[in-house]
Amino acid sequence: MVSAAAATAFLQRHGWRDARRTALPGDASARRYERLRLGERRALLMLAPPDDTAANFMAIAGLLHGAGLSVPAILAAEPDQGMLVVEDFGDGTYTALLDGGAEALPLYQLAVDALIHLHRAFVATDDTAPLPDLPVFDAERFLQQTMLFCESDLPAAFGPVEAAVSDSFRRAWETALSQAMSVPRSLLLRDFHAGNLFHLAGRPSVRACGLIDFQDAGIGPVTYDLVSLLQDARRDIADDVAAACLERYSAAFPDIDRAAFAASYAVLAAQRHVRVIAIFSRLARQGKPGYLDHLPRLWRLLDLALQHPALAQVAAWFEVNLPRQGRGEI
Numbered sequence: 001m002v003s004a005a006a007a008t009a010f011l012q013r014h015g016w017r018d019a020r021r022t023a024l025p026g027d028a029s030a031r032r033y034e035r036l037r038l039g040e041r042r043a044l045l046m047l048a049p050p051d052d053t054a055a056n057f058m059a060i061a062g063l064l065h066g067a068g069l070s071v072p073a074i075l076a077a078e079p080d081q082g083m084l085v086v087e088d089f090g091d092g093t094y095t096a097l098l099d100g101g102a103e104a105l106p107l108y109q110l111a112v113d114a115l116i117h118l119h120r121a122f123v124a125t126d127d128t129a130p131l132p133d134l135p136v137f138d139a140e141r142f143l144q145q146t147m148l149f150c151e152s153d154l155p156a157a158f159g160p161v162e163a164a165v166s167d168s169f170r171r172a173w174e175t176a177l178s179q180a181m182s183v184p185r186s187l188l189l190r191d192f193h194a195g196n197l198f199h200l201a202g203r204p205s206v207r208a209c210g211l212i213d214f215q216d217a218g219i220g221p222v223t224y225d226l227v228s229l230l231q232d233a234r235r236d237i238a239d240d241v242a243a244a245c246l247e248r249y250s251a252a253f254p255d256i257d258r259a260a261f262a263a264s265y266a267v268l269a270a271q272r273h274v275r276v277i278a279i280f281s282r283l284a285r286q287g288k289p290g291y292l293d294h295l296p297r298l299w300r301l302l303d304l305a306l307q308h309p310a311l312a313q314v315a316a317w318f319e320v321n322l323p324r325q326g327r328g329e330i
Contacts, residue, residue, distance in 0.1 A: 001030065002047040002082050010083045011036075011045065014076035021045070035088060043075055046084040048215075054079035057215035059133070063187065067121040069114060070200055070210045089210045092201070094194035095235070104241050111197055111229055112245045114209040115222075116252045124185040124219045137188055137220030139177040142268070145275045146173050153278040154322075156285060165321055172313035173271070179310045180221060180267035182260045184253075188220035192228045194235060222253075223264040224272070231269050231301050233276045233294050266308035273302040299327055 011017055019038040031053065034045040048054045058079055061071040076085035094107055135141070150169045154161050191213050198210030226249060230242040250261065277298050280291035303324075306315040 001032070001049060006081065007034075007045065007047055007083065010076075010078060010081065011085070014085060016043070016045075016076070016085060019043075036085065042088045042090075043085050044072070044088045046086055048082035048084075050082055053215050054082050054084050056217075057084065060187075060214045060217045063122075064118070064211060064214065067118060068207065069118065070198075070203060070207045071214070072210075072212060089198040089200065089212070092199050094197040094199065097199055098194060098235070104238065105244060107197075107199060108229065108237070108241055108245050109248060110199070110206070110209045111192070112226070112248050114206045114211070115192070115225055115229070116249060117206045118189075119184070119186040119222050119253070122187045124187075134187075135218040137218045137224070139174070139181050142177050142180070142271050143170065143173055146177075146271050149274045149278040153281050156281070169317055169321075172317045175313050176267045176311050177271065179260075180223070180264040180271070183221050183223055183256060183264045185219055186222050187217055188224050189214045189217050190224070190228065191216070192225040193232045194229075221264055221268060222256075223261065224268050227265060227269045227272055231273070231305075233273070233280070233298055236297065263308060263310040266305045267310050270302055270305035270311055270314060273298045273305065277302070299324075 011019060011021075016036055016038060019036040019041075022035045022037075024033040024035055024044075030049045032047040034047075036043045036045055046054065046057070048057075054077070058074055058077060061074065064071045072086035072089060074084060074086055077083070094111070097107065098104060147166075147170060150161055150166050189211070192211075196211070196213040198212070200208050200210045202208075226246065230237055230245055246265070250256065250258065277295060280294055280298070283291045305311060306318065
């Protein structure tokens with residue numbers, strides 16, 4: 001992680017030496033953020049681990065900006081050192097607005113419109129590779145993520161998992177995930193939810209939706225970010241809001257088969273919830289018990305997703321190996 005001395009030197013090199021610095025609350029990542037104030041100037045300092053996070057953020061920001069979407073402008077950068085100064089979108093996150101009583105439907109419709117805009121701008125096919133440097137989220141990659149639940153979460157709660165149980169878990173997901181891939185692919189932002197979205201008053205059309213936390217983007221099914229948005233791990237979303245947003249998206253892409261779309265949406269919802277259950281459980285074991293508050297919601301959303309026929313084998317696995325009464329140990 002970037003040291004305090006390195007961060008201070010970085011700010012000095014880029015004209016922010018005398019800025020007032022205020023640390024912002026962290027999330028599930030290893031990144032740290034500070035709000036910078038220097039006279040009338042406002043910005044955020046982003047400090048990332050020594051990997052490709054900062055460079056990825058810059059690259060994806062360029063793609064999204066080029067597509068006509070709102071992302072933080074890069075004001076200073078040393079990506080090899082994991083340090084950026086970026087535009088500060090302020091405090092108008094969807095989370096803050098919704099918690100303050102803002103009407104949900106217009107905000108979520110705006111976010112869906114941003115996804116529609118993005119998915120029209122970037123279409124990935126087997127014949128073309130418009131974004132060749134990004135990871136591809138195919139059935140195998142999703143399966144690897146899902147196996148985290150069986151390989152780390154269950155053993156932590158109940159002890160070693162028998163090979164036959166793990167193998168049946170894998171086979172069930174292989175069947176389901178093969179169906180999830182039958183929709184178009186586009187740029188997949190991965191953490192497209194209320195905590196990472198801003199309402200930017202005064203910006204036109206989809207640019208009123210500000211985007212952050214997209215450095216782990218890849219290429220994948222268009223349904224995934226809709227799941228991230230409308231089946232949020234951290235907050236409840238009214239059924240009528242989610243249904244209206246899904247219909248809004250489907251109406252924008254009438255050529256997408258509705259049945260294939262519904263199957264992909266359900267499978268990737270289940271996949272995401274299982275993965276996040278594993279992640280939040282691990283964070284709780286590491287001394288962050290607040291993540292346990294979200295597990296009942298995630299289990300509920302998982303149960304709803306498992307009702308889709310595409311997930312019949314996965315649903316059967318849970319019924320045999322982890323019925324509802326045993327989930328309190330996770």
